[in-house]
Amino acid sequence: MLEDMDFIKSCDVPGPTKEAIRAIILYKSDVKDSENVVDVGCGTGGITCEFAQRAKHVTSIDINPEAIEMTQKNLDKFDLGDNVTLICNDGAEALKDIEDIDIAIVGGSGKQLENILELIDSKLNSKGRIIVTAILVDTKVEAINKLKELNYNPNIMEVNISKGRVLDRGIMMMSENPIAIISAKKR
Numbered sequence: 001m002l003e004d005m006d007f008i009k010s011c012d013v014p015g016p017t018k019e020a021i022r023a024i025i026l027y028k029s030d031v032k033d034s035e036n037v038v039d040v041g042c043g044t045g046g047i048t049c050e051f052a053q054r055a056k057h058v059t060s061i062d063i064n065p066e067a068i069e070m071t072q073k074n075l076d077k078f079d080l081g082d083n084v085t086l087i088c089n090d091g092a093e094a095l096k097d098i099e100d101i102d103i104a105i106v107g108g109s110g111k112q113l114e115n116i117l118e119l120i121d122s123k124l125n126s127k128g129r130i131i132v133t134a135i136l137v138d139t140k141v142e143a144i145n146k147l148k149e150l151n152y153n154p155n156i157m158e159v160n161i162s163k164g165r166v167l168d169r170g171i172m173m174m175s176e177n178p179i180a181i182i183s184a185k186k187r
């Protein structure tokens, strides 16, 4: 696993998905080196860099050009990227041209979550997996409802991580934002 502090960050792009959350996503995805992954809302490249080490190919999409730049910088930093395609576009547009998806991670979608999930479903191989990360309650509800409508049986896990900071007097636990990991498998 890559460490949070090793990523190059920018104040214009949300930071990488935290290490413990990346670990759960990797575990839930059950990714294999023969599989194609799509990372919608790649941000700083936290998810992209993890899957680039384990999947056959990763297509990473972000609507924000600075996010694409940050993902490229982090791929370069970790000496990854030979198997990664970066696309600067709205996920709901970019996905129209992508086929043969084994795993789709949605870490950012704005108001396009329902469209993005519909497109992913239409391109997802059998036994393919969809994983949505959500901080907003509304996004969690929207993702669950849309996945049910698309005939999936979604799981939802709410994760609260605290990390210890060593002080002179002892260790203080510092909590990170709770995040939901919603996952579903194509039958």
Ligand SMILES: C[S@@+](CC[C@H](N)C(=O)[O-])C[C@H]1O[C@@H](n2cnc3c(N)ncnc32)[C@H](O)[C@@H]1O
Binding pocket: 013, 014, 015, 016, 017, 040, 041, 042, 043, 044, 045, 046, 047, 048, 061, 062, 063, 064, 067, 089, 090, 091, 092, 107, 108, 109, 110, 111, 112
């Ligand atoms: C929380 S960040 C994702 C962080 C990323 N998982 C990482 O580990 O670095 C969410 C990203 O989703 C992108 N985003 C939001 N709506 C989008 C859309 N409709 N299509 C593509 N990207 C989108 C944002 O620009 C932002 O960079």
